[in-house]
Amino acid sequence: MTTFNLNNGVVIPALAIGTWQSPPGAVANIVEYALVNAGYRHIDAASAYGNEAEVGQGIAAAIASGTITRAEIFVTTKVWCTYHSRVAESLALSLERLGLDYIDLLLIHWPVSLNPNGNHPITPTLPSGDRDIDPSGSLIKTWRQFEHIYKTTRKVRAVGVCNCSMPYLKNLLAEAEIVPAVNQIELHPLLPQIELVKFCRSHSIICEAFSPLGSSGGPLLKMKSVLDLAEKYNTSPSSILLSYHVSDGKVVIAKTVSPKRALSNTNLISLSREDIELLHNCEQAEGTHRYSKPKWGVDLEFPDWRDWKVQNNSAWVLKADS
Numbered sequence: 590m591t592t593f594n595l596n597n598g599v600v601i602p603a604l605a606i607g608t609w610q611s612p613p614g615a616v617a618n619i620v621e622y623a624l625v626n627a628g629y630r631h632i633d634a635a636s637a638y639g640n641e642a643e644v645g646q647g648i649a650a651a652i653a654s655g656t657i658t659r660a661e662i663f664v665t666t667k668v669w670c671t672y673h674s675r676v677a678e679s680l681a682l683s684l685e686r687l688g689l690d691y692i693d694l695l696l697i698h699w700p701v702s703l704n705p706n707g708n709h710p711i712t713p714t715l716p717s718g719d720r721d722i723d724p725s726g727s728l729i730k731t732w733r734q735f736e737h738i739y740k741t742t743r744k745v746r747a748v749g750v751c752n753c754s755m756p757y758l759k760n761l762l763a764e765a766e767i768v769p770a771v772n773q774i775e776l777h778p779l780l781p782q783i784e785l786v787k788f789c790r791s792h793s794i795i796c797e798a799f800s801p802l803g804s805s806g807g808p809l810l811k812m813k814s815v816l817d818l819a820e821k822y823n824t825s826p827s828s829i830l831l832s833y834h835v836s837d838g839k840v841v842i843a844k845t846v847s848p849k850r851a852l853s854n855t856n857l858i859s860l861s862r863e864d865i866e867l868l869h870n871c872e873q874a875e876g877t878h879r880y881s882k883p884k885w886g887v888d889l890e891f892p893d894w895r896d897w898k899v900q901n902n903s904a905w906v907l908k909a910d911s
Contacts, residue, residue, distance in 0.1 A: 605631035607844030620647025635667035641686035676734035702726020778871035
């Protein structure tokens, strides 16, 4: 397995198995299989996925098998938006559910605070249907708590963010004492976010790609450029889409509960710079497409969200390169 060095020296495996939307009852088995049989060393979890306990069961079973130790496993989890004012509490709950003493990478799941006392613990909403945003929250306030935990405890080895566009990162970096180690964002040939990736690299922030196949069902698996490269390298389209990120120096998250797919997803190849650029250019030829589109609504505290909604006359999505 390819690995990269985070900006604090911690080593992160480039391929992670994802657990988002994995059905109950299947998560523990796929985590155990991935670690024991398929060679994975990185598990990507989140409190909001509602399955950290099953992830922990899979990790425990893998360790109990005697084939792997806790030190060999890189565990990522995330603090959800309703816990932005109580990061330590969120971390404690995650550690308890996972059955672990520490997290390798703790991330802010989204750069927006939701009402912690709203009508739902994960997705509090307003009568309009928009998310119930906490106007007192801010990314830097949440990050200060991450910094404190990182500096004063041994419960996290690295800290980072998710879904942050350049304005958010610029604002955060202007005040942060610790530079985020990671920015986990949606990345694939129809959303390469080239300028954002360049910006992250200029600040030694590793980018992690989620939804590398596009979405459920893998819509990007049928793209001509992907199929052509799969034929060129005599491999699968999924291998091309996953290798695209690792070959470009990014971590990639491959979500599945199928042991067969989990194993086949480890068959990564080294793509040339020309191949990477070919996939980068798919966005220009076929248009930008973002699959992760939470309905946050409009809040003047976050002008880049407001402007994007006004420009597109639709539900808010993160700006790709701004």
